[in-house]
Amino acid sequence: MKKSRLMLIALAVCLLCLSVVSAATLMTNAGTVPSGSTGQTAISSGLPLLKAQEEETTTETTMEPVTYPTEQPTEQPTLNPTEVTTQPTEQPTLNPTEESTQPTEQPTLNPTEESTQPTEQPTLNPTEETIQPTELPTVMPITEETTSPIPGPYAPVASFTASPASGTGPLTVRFTDTSLNTPTMWYWDFGDGTTDSSTGVPTHTYTDPGTYTVTMTATNMYGSDTITETDLVTVNGQVMNNGAIFAQSIPAGAMIYVNGNSYGTSPVTINNLFPGTYTVQASLNGYSPDTRTVSVYSGRTTGYYPTMQPTPYPPMVTGAVYAQSTPAGAGIYLNGVYYGNSPLTINNLFPGTYSILATLSGYAANAQSITVTQSHTSGFYPTLQPSPGPETTGDIFAQSTPAGAAIYVNSQYFGISPLTIPDLAPGTYIIKAMLNGYADDIQRITVSPGHVSIYTPAFYPSPPPIGSGQGIIAVYCNVDGAQVYFDNAFEGNVSNGVLFVPVATTGTPVQSYRVQNTGYIPYTGSITQWPANGETVKVTATLVPSSVPTTHTPLPVPVTIGALIGAGAVFLIARKTR
Known part of the structure; x- marks a missing residue:
């Protein structure tokens, strides 16, 4: 019974040692900050540290004070009295001095043997001999604030400075992030419609007079914090800056003239224009010129978006298309526009290349390109093929005007229009057409089994509806x-x-x-x-x-091995003495 109890006690001692050493190891791995260090440090896992303010008090003590003769009375009592005084003190002393001549108003750590003035405050202990009194006690605590970061995962505490915060425009202000906990990303809103997210120390120029509110969001892997400084920047004075005109014609490529001077083909930006009114013209071969009056304002870009109108063709220059499908009765679409069932003739078509489609229930759609010439009828004679098996899917036929737009269905690229996208499961799709020089066209289109859905993005030149742009x-x-x-x-x-x-x-x-x-x-x-x-x-x-997994520091291998050896030794001793 006694041996068993001895074994249990020994094992308990080993487990206790393991717990103590484990705790010390974890505390060591959490990171330590040496005394008096400042700034930021990182723990072993590499996580950023929260800045903290910590007061550290250091005391400097002189073993033996150095004294100098005082001609003026000291303001504080001496810790030790002088030995000799020749005149009485104004205040009684706890221990009399041997001789003094004049009072002193300040104490000395070690009094002098002789002094020329009596003390006004009582002295505490006499000394035998000193050379010179000190003006102030030398044992004074010196307090110094140091920054000692505390380890741990924390989101930033946002703060920043701006310099200069006021002045005559144009005013260039430098902003400096001073957030705690090491942000790695920033978002600045300078209050004048301009933002920046590239750096923690951006520089921004304010051009117009006024007062601006600045907002900054600081972010690290643990979160973000936003601070708004209301009316932080003040710009004084009257500022006059040049403006600009951005010209974008439909279709693109028109030559742009401002007050008769050519500035290149659209899209183009004409910079450094004085505020005022300008005559702007867009000219493109095959289209009527577009001329407008455009106003330019200080520090702003004015948009000019002319929609070019085709030059009217002279009489008898149009052509036609005759469509005859096999079997008959197929629906005929020209550039995505339905014209009826075959056989039929489509008249009054301008010369050019068109996309034509024939679709009939139970048959695969047939799409081709056809060229129209003046005073001529072009033929379209598709032979439709029966659809294999039951009709469980549908198609999308995409035709942009002008042709050549990139077609995307549910963000997946399928090719250049005109094209047919076959075998789509029934449902609703988001289809987008992108063509250089034009705004993207995005629509929702529904696909039905055995049916061809038509998508015709409105890229062709035409008078825009009121409010368009x-x-x-x-x-x-x-x-x-x-x-x-x-x-x-x-x-x-x-x-x-x-x-x-x-x-x-x-x-x-x-x-x-x-x-x-x-x-x-x-x-x-x-x-x-x-x-x-x-x-x-x-x-x-x-x-x-996303969340970062927490890592744990394992128990040091030497400690684990030592504990196991100790437990084994106790077991062997107990067995031997049994």
């Missing part, structure tokens, strides 16, 4: 390369903190946007404002990194 939705994000989706349709990737998405003001407004990237939690928001012509609407998305 192009605006921009600017998506700002703190992660470059993040993917942006509007109503689940892919729009592009964020670059330099922003993605500009052109949208038609007469198009169907999207309802939501989503921004995502590998390693981050996706961000979803609602689009509540649709841009007008030439207007930019801003939306933001701040991505937060």
Whole structure:
């Protein structure tokens, strides 16, 4: 019984030692900060540290004070009295001095043997001999504040400075991030419609007089924090800056003239124009010139978006198309427009190349390109092939005008229009056409079994409806390369903190946007404002990194082995003495 109890006690002692050493190991791995260190340090796992303020008091003590003769009375009592005084003190002393001549107002750590003035305050202890009194006690605590970071995963505590914060415009201000806990990403809103997400120390120039509120969001892998400084920057004086004109013709490629001077083909930006009124003209071969009066404002870009009108053809220069399908009765579409069932003739067509489609239930669709020449009728004679098996899928026929637009279905690229996208499962799809020099066209289209759905993006020149034009939705994000989706349709990737998405003001407004990237939690928001012509609407998305797994430091191998050896030794001793 005694041996068993001895073994249990020994094992308990070993387990206790393991617990103590484990705790010490974890505390060591958590990171230590040497006394008097400042700034930031990192624990062994590489996590950033929270800055903390910690007072550290150091005391400097002189073993023997150095004294100098005082001609003026000291203001504080001496810790030790002088031996000799020749005049009485104003205050009684606890221990009399041998001789003094004049009072002293301040104490000395070690009094002098002789002094020329009596003390006004009592002395505590006499000394035999000193050379010179000290003016102030030398044992004084010196307090110094040091910064000692505390390890741990924390989100930033946002703060920043601005210099200068006021002045005459144009005023260049340097902003400096002073946030705690080492942010790695920033988003700045300078209050004048300009943002920046590239650095923690941006420089921004304010051109117009006024007072500006600045907002900064600091982010690290543990979260983000936003601070808003109201009326932080003040710009004084009257500022007059040049403006610009951005010209985008439909179709693109028109030569742009401003007050009779050529500035190249659209799309083009004409910079450094004085505020005022200008005559702007767009000229393109085969189209009537477009001339307008455009106003330029200080520090702003004015948009000029002419829709070119084709030059009327002289009489008797149009052509025609005759369509006859086998079997007869197929629906005939020309450039996506339904004209009736075959056989039929389509008259009054301008010379050029068209996309023609024949579709009949129970047969595969037949699409071809056909050329129309003046005063001539072109023939289209498709032989339709029966559909194999039951009709469980449908097709989409995409025809853009002008042709050549890139076609995407549910963000997947299928080719250049005109084209047929076959064998699609029934349902609703998001289809997009992209053509250089034109705003993207996005629509929803429904596919039915055995049916061809027609998609005809409105790229061709035509008088725009009232209120038509192009605006921009600017998506700002703190992660470059993040993917942006509007109503689940892919729009592009964020670059330099922003993605500009052109949208038609007469198009169907999207309802939501989503921004995502590998390693981050996706961000979803609602689009509540649709841009007008030439207007930019801003939306933001701040991505937060996904959770980081916590790592644990294992118990040191020597400690584990030592504990096992100790337990084994106790077991052998107990067995031997049994």
